[in-house]
Each structure stands twice: as structure tokens, then as C-alpha cells.
Amino acid sequence: TRSTRPQRLLKAVQEKAMKGDPQSVISTIDYFCRHSEWAMNVGDEKGSILDSVVCEVSPTTALELGTYCGYSTVRIARLLPPGTQLITLEFNPAFAAVARQVIEYAGLHNKVCLVEGASGDMIPKMREMFGIKTFDFVFLDHWKDRYLPDIKLLEGCQLLRKGSILLADNVICPGTPEYLEYVRNSPHYKSMYYKSHLEYTKVEDGLEKSVFLG
Ligand SMILES: O=C(CSCCNC(=O)c1cc(-c2ccc(F)cc2)cc(O)c1O)c1ccc(O)c(O)c1
Ligand SMILES: [Mg+2]
Numbered sequence: 001t002r003s004t005r006p007q008r009l010l011k012a013v014q015e016k017a018m019k020g021d022p023q024s025v026i027s028t029i030d031y032f033c034r035h036s037e038w039a040m041n042v043g044d045e046k047g048s049i050l051d052s053v054v055c056e057v058s059p060t061t062a063l064e065l066g067t068y069c070g071y072s073t074v075r076i077a078r079l080l081p082p083g084t085q086l087i088t089l090e091f092n093p094a095f096a097a098v099a100r101q102v103i104e105y106a107g108l109h110n111k112v113c114l115v116e117g118a119s120g121d122m123i124p125k126m127r128e129m130f131g132i133k134t135f136d137f138v139f140l141d142h143w144k145d146r147y148l149p150d151i152k153l154l155e156g157c158q159l160l161r162k163g164s165i166l167l168a169d170n171v172i173c174p175g176t177p178e179y180l181e182y183v184r185n186s187p188h189y190k191s192m193y194y195k196s197h198l199e200y201t202k203v204e205d206g207l208e209k210s211v212f213l214g
Contacts, residue, residue, distance in 0.1 A: 043199025059136035066142025070099035
């Protein structure tokens with residue numbers, strides 16, 4: 001049967017990237033998505049903004065919602081010091097299977113814990129599963145209509161603390177209107193928009209960074 005796009009992306013990584021070298025995994029995926037097949041990774045342009053926010057926050061506990069092929073997982077984990085933990089949640093088992101191999105190929109499996117499941121089910125289990133008190137950093141990149149319910153769930157489960165940083169992908173394209181309206185108008189968040197482009201295209205998109213004020 002025909003291979004899937006994530007499988008073809010993984011093959012490109014295994015054939016062209018340097019094993020154990022996160023930057024070469026990132027560059028290989030970006031090249032594949034620009035020159036072979038577009039894929040919904042955060043990409044290099046928004047990825048640089050993601051890098052700068054991760055470096056600024058230097059989180060000890062981080063959560064990613066929506067792993068896909070593991071591209072942003074590798075981007076985040078490569079910047080985390082030893083002893084820190086990135087938990088990444090993926091709903092789709094086929095995506096998760098590819099992501100595990102991309103993360104492993106980059107040599108970052110000791111910093112990342114990939115959990116398969118729906119965010120709505122898994123977020124309430126985070127504390128008991130991982131001994132997490134609160135998340136310093138959350139990257140939202142999963143189903144766009146899950147962004148708002150999931151941050152309300154994070155608040156409800158006391159998994160955010162004063163100063164926790166949320167960074168949301170695709171707030172323009174495909175768009176997350178309810179989420180944007182909430183974080184930009186809620187007294188519990190201070191929000192700012194980083195204008196950019198949809199990965200590998202000239203279409204406008206951007207990242208929204210929101211600080212939880214408690
Ligand atoms: O990860 C998933 C599956 S949905 C993939 C989300 N991402 C997108 O849909 C996505 C889409 C586009 C895009 C596609 C076509 C266009 F024409 C334009 C833009 C770009 C992106 O950057 C994206 O991130 C998940 C679901 C539930 C869970 O509870 C969970 O934990 C995870
Ligand atoms: Mg995205």
C-alpha cells in the first residue's frame with residue numbers, strides 16, 4: 001500500500017539527516033517540506049520565533065499539544081537543559097509512530113515523553129502520570145478548536161502558575177478565533193502576537209504568546 005506523507009518525511013530524515021544531530025533533522029525536514037511535499041510542521045520561520053520564546057522561558061517543565069511528526073518537539077527539546085522534561089501529546093497513532101522515530105533519530109528521546117491520547121483525556125492525568133506540579137511552557141499546535149477548551153482545562157487542573165507561558169501556532173491560518181478572543185480579553189492573560197507566515201508559504205499566519213497572570 002502507498003506510504004503516507006509522515007512516512008515519506010521520516011524516510012528523508014533517516015536517509016539525509018545526521019543521526020544524533022537535531023539541527024540536521026530540522027534542516028532535512030524543512031528542505032523536504034519546501035522541495036518535496038508540504039507538511040504541517042511549524043516550519044523554520046515560526047520555528048525561529050518558537051526557539052526564541054523557549055530560550056527566554058528556559059522551562060523546566062514543558063508541554064506540547066499536537067506532536068505530528070515531531071519537528072517542533074525536536075526544536076523545543078534541543079534547547080532544553082538536561083534534567084528538564086518535555087511532554088508531547090499526540091492523538092493520532094500513525095503520527096505518534098513517526099514522531100517517536102524522528103525524536104529518537106535526533107537523539108532527544110531522553111528529554112521527551114511522547115504520550116498517545118486526546119488532550120481532553122490526558123491533561124487531567126498529567127499530575128499523577130508525571131509528578132508535574134505546573135507547566136512553565138505550553139506549545140499549542142493540535143486541533144485548532146481544542147486550544148480554548150484545553151487551556152481552560154489546564155487552568156482548572158491548576159497546571160498553570162503565575163508566569164506560565166502559552167505559545168499557540170496557527171492563530172491566523174487555519175485560525176483559532178475563540179482562543180484569540182479569550183486570551184486577548186481575559187484579565188488572567190497578557191497576550192502578544194508574533195506575525196509570521198504559514199509554514200513554507202507566503203500566507204499570513206502567526207504565533208500568540210500569552211502569559212498566565214494567575
Ligand atoms: O495533532 C493532532 C491532530 S490535528 C493536527 C493539528 N494541526 C493542524 O491541523 C494544522 C493545520 C495546518 C494547515 C493545514 C492546511 C492548510 F491549508 C493550512 C494550514 C497548519 C498547521 O500548522 C497545523 O498545525 C491532535 C488532535 C487532537 C488532540 O487532542 C491532540 O492531542 C492532537
Ligand atoms: Mg501548526
